[in-house]
Amino acid sequence: MTQLTTSQIWQQIKNNTQSLPHMRELFAQNPQRFEQMSLSECGLMLDYSKNRVDADTLSLLFKLAEQANLSDKISAMFNGNKINNTEQRAVLHTALRAPATTSINLDGNNIVDEVQQTLSKMAEFVEQVQSGAWLGYTGKSITDIVSIGIGGSFLGPKIVTQALRPYWSKQLNCHFVANVDATSICEKLKGLNAETTLFVMSSKSFGTQETLTNTLSAKDWFINQGGSQQDIAKHFVAVTSNVAKATEFGMDANNIFPMWDWVGGRYSLWSAIGLPIALLIGMDNFKALLAGAYDMDKHFASAPLAQNMPVIMGMLSVLYGNFHNAQSHVILTYDHYLRGLPAYFQQLDMESNGKSVTLNGTDVDYSTGPVIWGGEGTNGQHAYHQLLHQGTALIPADFIMPIQSHNPLGEHHNQLASNCFGQTQALMQGRTYEEALSELANTSLPDEQKQLIAKHKVMEGNKPSNTLLMDKLTPTTLGALIALYEHRTFVQGAIWDINSFDQWGVELGKVLGNDVLERIGAASDANELDASSNALINLFRSGKI
Numbered sequence: 001m002t003q004l005t006t007s008q009i010w011q012q013i014k015n016n017t018q019s020l021p022h023m024r025e026l027f028a029q030n031p032q033r034f035e036q037m038s039l040s041e042c043g044l045m046l047d048y049s050k051n052r053v054d055a056d057t058l059s060l061l062f063k064l065a066e067q068a069n070l071s072d073k074i075s076a077m078f079n080g081n082k083i084n085n086t087e088q089r090a091v092l093h094t095a096l097r098a099p100a101t102t103s104i105n106l107d108g109n110n111i112v113d114e115v116q117q118t119l120s121k122m123a124e125f126v127e128q129v130q131s132g133a134w135l136g137y138t139g140k141s142i143t144d145i146v147s148i149g150i151g152g153s154f155l156g157p158k159i160v161t162q163a164l165r166p167y168w169s170k171q172l173n174c175h176f177v178a179n180v181d182a183t184s185i186c187e188k189l190k191g192l193n194a195e196t197t198l199f200v201m202s203s204k205s206f207g208t209q210e211t212l213t214n215t216l217s218a219k220d221w222f223i224n225q226g227g228s229q230q231d232i233a234k235h236f237v238a239v240t241s242n243v244a245k246a247t248e249f250g251m252d253a254n255n256i257f258p259m260w261d262w263v264g265g266r267y268s269l270w271s272a273i274g275l276p277i278a279l280l281i282g283m284d285n286f287k288a289l290l291a292g293a294y295d296m297d298k299h300f301a302s303a304p305l306a307q308n309m310p311v312i313m314g315m316l317s318v319l320y321g322n323f324h325n326a327q328s329h330v331i332l333t334y335d336h337y338l339r340g341l342p343a344y345f346q347q348l349d350m351e352s353n354g355k356s357v358t359l360n361g362t363d364v365d366y367s368t369g370p371v372i373w374g375g376e377g378t379n380g381q382h383a384y385h386q387l388l389h390q391g392t393a394l395i396p397a398d399f400i401m402p403i404q405s406h407n408p409l410g411e412h413h414n415q416l417a418s419n420c421f422g423q424t425q426a427l428m429q430g431r432t433y434e435e436a437l438s439e440l441a442n443t444s445l446p447d448e449q450k451q452l453i454a455k456h457k458v459m460e461g462n463k464p465s466n467t468l469l470m471d472k473l474t475p476t477t478l479g480a481l482i483a484l485y486e487h488r489t490f491v492q493g494a495i496w497d498i499n500s501f502d503q504w505g506v507e508l509g510k511v512l513g514n515d516v517l518e519r520i521g522a523a524s525d526a527n528e529l530d531a532s533s534n535a536l537i538n539l540f541r542s543g544k545i
């Protein structure tokens with residue numbers, strides 16, 4: 001047994017959760033519940049009153065956080081301690097959004113200076129492309145950006161540009177290629193003009209198979225369309241922490257934007273990995289995104305645990321995963337621009353907290369990261385919400401919605417909001433058998449049928465949700481929102497005493513993938529692997545089933 005699960009507080013939380021009444025009752029008992037269980041910070045309002053907690057639960061959860069030395073761990077991250085202990089790396093994505101006047105020393109260097117230099121290089125480049133001064137090989141301005149990258153070098157730029165569509169420069173369009181499946185790049189390149197297309201190749205390691213292969217194919221396409229080898233510098237730029245490898249690959253040294261090993265891939269959109277975002281929304285808006293995140297950083301680093309938004313959300317997630325056996329967590333964005341956010345949070349959380357040993361290598365005896373999934377409201381209501389309401393699994397939900405729409409049109413936004421709030425209410429209160437029966441009272445059905453249907457209409461309720469509102473989706477509020485989830489992920493990892501910043505499971509897949517690739521191209525059939533793998537490779541080599 002680990003120290004965590006044998007601790008007295010762990011047991012106390014267990015007891016508390018078993019003795020709590022239904023949320024309906026908690027609301028009935030305490031008319032101040034919303035006031036007491038909501039807070040506004042950094043342009044975001046969090047209502048966490050529809051959770052299976054009372055004041056005692058919360059105080060126990062904060063005690064658990066204290067027991068796990070959460071505050072010290074937060075400081076260690078912000079101070080640049082090498083908390084990624086398996087890779088001996090600092091975790092300093094927060095330095096990417098720190099003001100220019102800040103000083104953060106890492107191995108004797110003030111890294112804020114390097115960050116600011118890169119931001120200036122980005123600003124110069126963005127200005128040239130947006131103004132039309134950056135010319136392609138036939139003297140035409142750029143119209144299309146194709147971003148090539150995968151994982152953290154894809155999801156952040158993609159989801160943020162999608163979310164900030166109202167802020168796009170009118171002259172530019174953006175496309176993302178991640179998958180090594182040729183269909184992805186072929187479909188994206190159809191209809192593009194090589195003379196006016198700029199490729200941004202993003203790879204922290206500059207060693208990711210998908211990204212290298214897609215970049216080579218993009219180069220071939222560019223040459224086939226009429227560009228020459230010398231023209232490549234006008235159409236290809238790279239973002240990487242491996243500048244030497246990028247130069248070796250043929251990237252023009254002036255076109256390489258640096259990042260650093262102290263920025264994890266899934267935390268990197270704030271670095272030059274965010275270049276596609278900056279190209280689309282402009283540097284001022286990109287800086288507003290950083291400012292929103294910085295605001296959340298300040299809040300996270302300084303607010304007491306009980307008034308700390310990421311801490312509250314992280315501890316609630318610990319509560320459900322470890323004390324209510326919740327295996328997944330759903331993110332429901334009631335805003336079309338935020339439709340990609342669940343996928344982004346999925347990588348952020350699952351790649352960070354999908355771990356089974358503690359920092360010192362002890363096996364955990366509690367659940368770590370849940371499955372993160374979700375989608376856009378109201379679409380999900382007509383698909384998977386049924387399972388949220390009446391399925392057997394407990395699935396805590398986050399509802400996210402801006403109060404003002406970028407596209408105010410008739411009754412649309414009122415209806416959207418009513419669905420969002422109505423869902424949280426239905427999840428919380430449910431419907432009792434008596435209520436279901438009385439709803440059927442005026443029908444002509446025989447009593448037996450009424451009773452049967454009423455049974456099927458019962459919704460247990462007591463299903464937890466958070467609601468996050470913002471005035472409007474802007475670069476600043478989006479920055480704060482994403483940083484909130486980054487820190488929420490950190491909080492959970494800190495309680496579970498795991499390393500949220502490595503990803504060895506993913507690395508094994510990459511190594512085995514390369515081995516299989518060699519066998520696919522080998523002179524003779526595969527026979528050294530397990531029977532299934534050999535057979536699959538050999539069928540593929542034969543070109544048919």
Ligand SMILES: O=P(O)(O)OC[C@H]1O[C@](O)(CO)[C@@H](O)[C@@H]1O
Nearest residue numbers: 151152153203204205208265506
């Ligand atoms: O930016 P790179 O080095 O190409 O890596 C891409 C992605 O691969 C991963 O290592 C694993 O998929 C992610 O963490 C990372 O964001």
